[in-house]
């Protein structure tokens with residue numbers, strides 16, 4: 001493809017011409033006209049304003065940028081694992097034009113002032129747009145939730161079973177809460193106390209849904225992948241989802257289930273939804289594409305919580321996605337260092353990077369399901385609705401942000417470490433192949449990725465605050 005760039009990264013007139021565009025009316029060959037970062041029209045007849053930057057996208061797909069609602073930037077806190085610059089560089093390379101960062105950075109994002117400081121840091125480095133989740137601790141007050149909402153939090157995240165270190169101001173995975181430095185993890189009591197406040201603020205409440213009591217009862221040394229599965233049974237996910245939904249129901253709170261991993265959890269969620277619960281579901285490419293059998297090949301690269309489970313779990317999740325019961329695919333992008341992931345199974349931290357491969361892996365899955373145009377629904381439209389951005393992002397329509405991804409359907413991509421931009425280049429999807437590649441990526445009309453290389457300065461803005 002040819003790109004007539006006068007000034008890389010500028011947001012003047014832009015016309016993307018001749019591509020097959022994913023529009024609300026289905027795929028159409030139209031020109032996408034952009035002015036000052038906003039889509040102005042979709043036109044069938046070629047008409048390029050004088051001086052416009054015209055991009056020839058013939059033979060290409062033009063898709064709305066992905067919104068990954070579940071990433072861990074590690075910034076501030078763990079620069080050796082990742083920071084906002086490397087995270088959003090990886091996002092930009094993969095067609096993710098908005099990332100929503102989880103609040104377990106350091107200090108934990110448990111108050112408005114902390115969120116504002118994190119936003120300032122992110123603005124200085126972000127290559128794509130970003131939003132921030134607020135943290136629910138067992139001690140979180142109504143005033144703290146209100147402060148977070150005022151500072152622009154997308155919603156709130158409660159890590160059931162994860163304690164909080166008072167001295168390090170950090171969320172920790174540890175069931176040992178006898179330590180006086182550790183504040184007890186948020187539990188169902190915390191959810192019941194805060195659910196009406198969250199409902200009043202009109203924001204979603206996200207839970208890490210694994211029942212802490214079940215995990216404590218089944219805890220064991222992790223010597224094999226069978227131990228991983230036995231220590232985190234699917235019942236833990238189902239119980240946490242049912243309990244969370246029962247609590248949220250009483251107040252009309254919107255409950256969002258992060259990284260759904262099991263057929264049993266799905267059944268619990270669908271039962272709640274049938275009964276009228278406002279429950280939304282998110283799963284991740286790793287749960288849709290891998291099974292426990294892949295551990296032999298991937299080792300600790302596949303260690304994550306909740307775990308990748310059986311082929312039957314994977315098939316149930318793929319089916320739910322195909323029929324629209326799951327509306328969001330996010331990544332739980334969670335990088336660690338090579339040294340950390342090189343430890344024995346029991347000691348290696350849980351988590352894998354994934355933001356860069358979100359779109360390409362979903363396009364591949366959608367293609368296998370017989371409808372490639374499902375992918376933008378999972379990674380763009382569904383997420384935009386979840387986080388209240390459905391009037392500005394997630395669609396290619398006049399008035400929407402020009403967050404655009406040009407995809408080449410004739411050139412495939414193998415997920416090799418060499419092409420990864422995250423600080424951690426090895427992930428659970430390593431070695432997989434997609435039949436597609438990302439040619440160009442625009443954030444509000446500004447080119448951020450061209451031919452696999454990053455372009456321009458950090459242009460990311462915070463959503464919804466900076467609009």
Ligand SMILES: [Zn+2]
Nearest residue numbers: 070102332334
């Ligand atoms: Zn996570």
